[in-house]
Amino acid sequence: MSNAPIVEACRLAYSGFERNRRDALASFLHRDVVFEFPESLPYGGRYEGIEEFRAWWTVLYAEYYDYFHYDAHAVIDGGDHVAVPVTARAQARNGAQMENEHLFLFRIEDGMIVHGRIYADTAKGRDVLAGQAPRRYPKLDVIAAARVREAGLPG
Numbered sequence: 099m100s101n102a103p104i105v106e107a108c109r110l111a112y113s114g115f116e117r118n119r120r121d122a123l124a125s126f127l128h129r130d131v132v133f134e135f136p137e138s139l140p141y142g143g144r145y146e147g148i149e150e151f152r153a154w155w156t157v158l159y160a161e162y163y164d165y166f167h168y169d170a171h172a173v174i175d176g177g178d179h180v181a182v183p184v185t186a187r188a189q190a191r192n193g194a195q196m197e198n199e200h201l202f203l204f205r206i207e208d209g210m211i212v213h214g215r216i217y218a219d220t221a222k223g224r225d226v227l228a229g230q231a232p233r234r235y236p237k238l239d240v241i242a243a244a245r246v247r248e249a250g251l252p253g
Contacts, residue, residue: 101175101206108173108182112202115167115187127151128210138220140227162227164189168200180204186218188226196226 107122133151135142141162145154158166168184182202189195198219205213222232 101177101180101209103209104180104204104206104211105173105175108180108202108204109170112168112170112173112182112184115169118167123211126209126211128207128212131211132213134213134215136216136218136220139223142220162191164191178206180206190226190229192227192229194226194229194231196222196232198222198232 104123104126107126110119111123112118127148129148130146131148131151133145133154135145135154137143141154141158145151166186166188168186171183171185174181174183180203182204184200184202186198186200187196188198201217203215203217204211225232
């Protein structure tokens with residue numbers, strides 16, 4: 099079975115930031131769909147069934163974010179899975195803004211999405227929800243660190 103309709107719906111839902119159109123993708127959600135979001139976020143967890151999933155979105159916008167927009171890097175059809183790496187742009191209710199990389203992974207059965215999971219840098223999300231700029235660390239100088247270790251010097 100071809101996932102072409104779901105792939106196209108993902109393109110519409112996750113491309114163009116403010117132009118995201120999610121209605122077509124929602125039509126492919128199985129009534130017993132399960133979505134999982136990282137539990138390190140205050141709205142994380144496992145949400146079962148279309149009613150609970152839709153309620154999750156309602157609470158997400160009512161409590162946490164003014165908007166959450168996406169732009170897909172690709173939509174990858176893997177047969178029984180569709181993967182969508184995206185750049186996400188969001189503004190928390192407190193006004194803090196975030197740009198983050200996410201990956202949506204959907205499991206497909208009989209032309210319907212039966213499971214979804216979001217993989218993301220949740221530390222950025224927590225920082226933004228706390229009203230802080232996302233914490234960033236400088237790139238580790240791995241060459242220098244490796245030479246110190248090889249020389250037997252304390253790191």
